[in-house]
Amino acid sequence: GAVVSQHPSRVICKSGTSVKIECRSLDFQATTMFWYRQFPKQSLMLMATSNEGSKATYEQGVEKDKFLINHASLTLSTLTVTSAHPEDSSFYICSARIAGGIYEQYFGPGTRLTVT
């Protein structure tokens, strides 16, 4: 149980375009989802916390107008990278916490974004 999927797994886009990444909890409801970014050979950096039905909370230094997060249901959160630039190329990972759960986060397989 507790499977989180991400779609797409890889995406290549041109500079200036927007890309949407989906994060789904497949077999549980998640009131809270988290979005992380990971650059090569580096650790995960939390970008934002997404709560179902409310606005996301962004970490310091993360542009909320550039990284749009929508958590429209208990099983789906989306991250849209707007006006993408090559420096946005990264591995984006989401995680989800079970509704009513206390500690554990379940991570998706990640999405590799390459902006050309």
Place this chain on the structure above:
Amino acid sequence: SQQGEEDPQALSIQEGENATMNCSYKTSINNLQWYRQNSGRGLVHLILIRSNEREKHSGRLRVTLDTSKKSSSLLITASRAADTASYFCATEETSGSRLTFGEGTQLTVNP
């Protein structure tokens, strides 16, 4: 900046040997978690230790937590080539539910 610092950054051992990775953090925590990540893949949750626990076991994994020193260690016994991966500690601070990840240790187990 990352709360957690891990050492070593990289560790290379032979199959059958034990691997020990360390993690230090700075703030008060609810719990500390260890994750594994194979290259280019998502994270797999290994083990969680609460702030009031000192040691925990799961299969070949042993985790210790010393809140007075703000440090934790992950021991993998009888390592296998399939254990080759990056290992991250992550702390959940008392101030909220967000996880802060350490820099990670790249473990290579040579067959």
